[in-house]
Every structure is written in structure tokens, then in C-alpha cells.
Amino acid sequence: MKKKLTIAAVVVGMAVTGATGVYAGSNFQQIKAALNYGIGIEVNGQAYTAKDANGKTMAPITYNGTTYLPVRAIGEALNTPIAYDAAASKVKIGSAGASSSSSSTSSVPPSTASSSSNVQRPQHIPADFPIPADAKVFDVIESSKDGVKSVVFSYLTKQSLDQLGNSYKQYFVSKGATKQSEEIRSDAFTIIDSGSTFSVTATGQPGTEDRQGYNEVNIIWQGQ
Template sequence: MKNKKWLIGASVFGMVLTGSAGVYAGTKLETIKAYLNHGLAIEVNGQAFTPTGDQGKKLAPITYQGSTYLPVRSIAEALKTEVKYDAKANKVSIGSSSSSGGSSSTGGGESTSPSTGTNTQATGVKSKYLPADFPLPKDAKATSLIESTVDGNKKVSLTYTTKESLTTIGTSYKNYYQTKNLTQKSEDIQADEFSIIGREEGKYAVTITGNVSAENKDLNEITVIWGEE
């Protein structure tokens, strides 16, 4: 699955800061493999919102190990919340109650933070938009669930944990989508990870990936990105 293609339709990680090399001196940076989540729709106070950075450049959320991170500065400005970046202390402060010692970031002071979404840390999975027959393990527990509508189309970004094996879960989704009229489909199921990608043209697209949980090796983490077209 090293060359697998990921169809990311909608949920992240680590703090990402862009700027001069001096910003990184002495920081505890760690190289990770993450994904730019171009398909995730964002709404702020009920209105569609596109995060932007320097010179109006569009920014995409970042998805890493089942969590999604949004650009702090762009989101804070949309919410009319003050955000400051202290380069010397290597600290981002959000809100007017933050320490006055930090200087406002200019230019490439973009960073990312976790998206809370809805039903975070909820027991079970209570999705309003996933198909009623969408297979879920009985012990599934949602760690992230973001649901929205964009131009009338339902969008779901779900991450859940389960003790079921990745082979069992991956096979269940493979069998499920074999009964659907998919015009595009890709499947890769292994003992330690799997990827199911499918699309029914004009109706919906879905990506389902599974890995061993980074936080608890006894659990597997499944991420479902599903959206109507």
C-alpha cells in the first residue's frame, strides 16, 4: 500500500508554522506524513468559509492519523478572535485574554489546530448523513465526527476506533461496496492497514482507511470520508 492513492473528501498533525528559519531554532519539530484535505467543507457561523494565507493563497486543512487541523490565524480572524505568535517563545496565543508579551505574527505565521467538530469523544457513532446501511462495528466509538452540507450536498468526516481486525473491517467495506453501482473503485486490504476508495458518479464519493491506533495499539482507527456530489 506504499503507492496507494488517497481520495480525501473531507478529518488530521503537529503544529505547523511557516516562516523564516529562525522560527524553528530550538523547537521540537517531528517529521510526519500527513494529507492536505482539499475536500473538507468549512462553515463559520453557518456560512461557507475558505481559509486563506499570505496574498490570499487558499489553505487546506491537514489530516493526520484520523484528526483534522485547521489554520489558526485564518479561522481566528473569521471568528473575530485575536491570535498572536511569539517567535521567541515559540508560542501561539488565541483570544484577548492571552499574554500581552507575544507579538502579532505577520506574513507566514500560519499554524494549525485540532478541529473539534461534533460528537468528539462520543460513545458509539451517531451520524445523521451516512447511509442507513453503512456498516459499522458494534464496538465502534467515534473520536471525530464532522457533518455539514455544501450546496445542498451532505458531507461526513468520521473517525472511529474498534477492536475488530483491520482485515475484517476492510473486507466488510469491500463487500458492502461490491453491491453498489460504483463507477470508480480501488481496494487495498492488508493486515496492518487498508484503503477503500469508491465513487458513484453524480451521487457520492467515499474514502475509508484503517490503521492501528497511534495512541492505543489494542485498537484500530478507521477514517471515513463520505460526501454527496
């Protein structure tokens, strides 16, 4: 029988996976952790399954004897607002966090996203970084330290996934990618590349639920 984890206090872990060893001064650090499918989650006496924005099940992560839960999913389960202050690099939990806004963070449904003539590009992404003209950008998190700019964001587009994947592959090669892990199909793509001045993870898959009819792309970028 699976163990039950009753949530009285939530220990929050935030991890970004991508190419490593590029920036000694970066805030990102690679760790070895395990997805722990043996731990169940119970919220107010009821079994709860954490899911991401696409409805995919998320497992707790165990690292050095501590269990980490996805903060946004747990916040939704507890009906507690979650906000990210990009300027302060701080996650805010509760009503105080909800009242604070950050120009670097947004969550935009398809019906209210920016039009194709006004794509909201993240500030820290290179000016020539490929983003489709019809992109609807959301969930942007940006930071900068020691000359290294980091940005995590997602966007929705009607552009085909294989076309997007190949355009990113060519772009990262032009930027000097020396380490490459790339899988590009008509229904999904995953690219994890790095060079002397950047590291990137780019994934794409069809949107689900209210994002059906769009393709969803997730980008994690670090660069100078």
C-alpha cells in the same frame, strides 16, 4: 540545509482527498499540490515537527507558491485552541473558537468514548453504512450543500482490519461503485471508491500510543 520557516502568521489549508468528478456543486475541489519535505518549521526559535493524531510526521504542502501547514498540529505547537464549527463550515482559531461548541464535532479518547450499545453515528452518513457495534466515534465534521451531504470522521474498534476492509468493499459495490481502488491487508486497508451518487475514502490502521489495542478507521464520505 533545509529552509527554516519561522511562524509569525500561519496560512491554513484544509484538503480532503477522495474520488473526484462526482459532484459539480460540491465544496470539495481536487488540486495538484506537493508535500514539501524541504521546508523546516521553527516555533519560538525551536525546531518543530508536525505530527498527526497517530504520531506520523506531516510535511507542509506547497500549492501555487503558497505553503500550507496542518492547522491542528500548528495550533498545538502554539498552544492555541482549534475548533471546527460544522454548521458554519468554519475553522476557529484561538480562545473564541475554543468557547464555541458544535454538536457535529467531537474528539473522544478511548476511555471516554461511547459504549457499544450507544454508537454515536454521524448524522450525514447513510443509515446502513457499516460501523462496528463497539465503535468509538470521534473527530466528526459534517456539512450539507445542494442536496449533497459530506462527512469526515474517525472511529476506534477492536474489529479486525481485513474484516472491516472487506465489509466496506462489499458495501460500496452494493451502492454502485464504478471506480475502485482497494488494498486490504491484515494490518491496514485503503479504499477509494466512487459511483454516480457517492464518493468515499476509507482507511484503517492499528492505533498508536493511547489508542494501542484498537484499530483506527478514518472515513471521508460524500453522498446524496
